[in-house]
Amino acid sequence: MKDDQQAKEFLRTINGETRRLTQLINNILDFSKIEAGRKEYRFVSSDVAEVVEVVLRTYEYQLREGGFDLSTRIDHGLPMVSIDPEAISQAVVNLLNNATKYSDDIKKIEVAVWARDTDIAIEVADHGIGIPRSDQQKIFEKFYRVSTALVHNTKGSGLGLALVMHIIEGHGGQVLVDSEPGRGSRFTILIPIVKTETAPKKAGVEIRGYPVEEGSHH
Ligand SMILES: Nc1ncnc2c1ncn2[C@@H]1O[C@H](COP(=O)(O)OP(=O)(O)OP(=O)(O)O)[C@@H](O)[C@H]1O
Ligand SMILES: [Mg+2]
Structure with a gap:
């Protein structure tokens, strides 16, 4: 029995470790591709x-294994957007990973998808x-x-969010952060609904509604 x-x-x-290593390898591979341009x-729409x-x-x-309570609010009938589904999935996986890793006692995660003005918003909150x-x-x-x-x-390894940033930048979108120590974090990915003909506008990190230009890693 024992x-x-x-x-x-x-x-x-x-x-768990297999999953973690797979995710790490995926992140490293994508990251080196990004760095190499x-x-x-x-x-695809x-x-x-x-x-x-x-x-x-x-x-x-x-999530279930980790004892997490997941609640979702996913709107349907949203406008189609031009995205790389694999890359966006990886960005969302990274946010979910962080939400689980940096949840302390309150194991509650919320995921929402909705249309916000000219963007589709994907939110992961812990x-x-x-x-x-x-x-x-x-x-x-x-x-x-x-x-x-x-x-x-x-x-x-501190790669996840750098990768999220690159992916969203590649989509002409933005990442918003709203967080307070001891209270949790909310990350919101914004993907523009109408893809312009010109190059995607510069992505940025936005902290509580204030856009911040991307830092020195370029
Ligand atoms: N949801 C969150 N709650 C609290 N802190 C977070 C959260 N997400 C990220 N962080 C902080 O930001 C740092 C960078 O996150 P990032 O995902 O880039 O790296 P990581 O999780 O440390 O490693 P990796 O994603 O490469 O496995 C984390 O180490 C952590 O300090
Ligand atoms: Mg991470």
């Missing part, structure tokens, strides 16, 4: 709600440790991690 339980425990660990986005739902379906098990104001821009730099004990006890 062996059985231990075997299950091992399997869970192996499963060889990351190409394959834009898509329903963002559908893309996010597929991500959630594949992520559900992981009730975790939050991010100090002074770090809210730096977290988008590669390898940057907030220097608190909880963050450093959590495995990570």
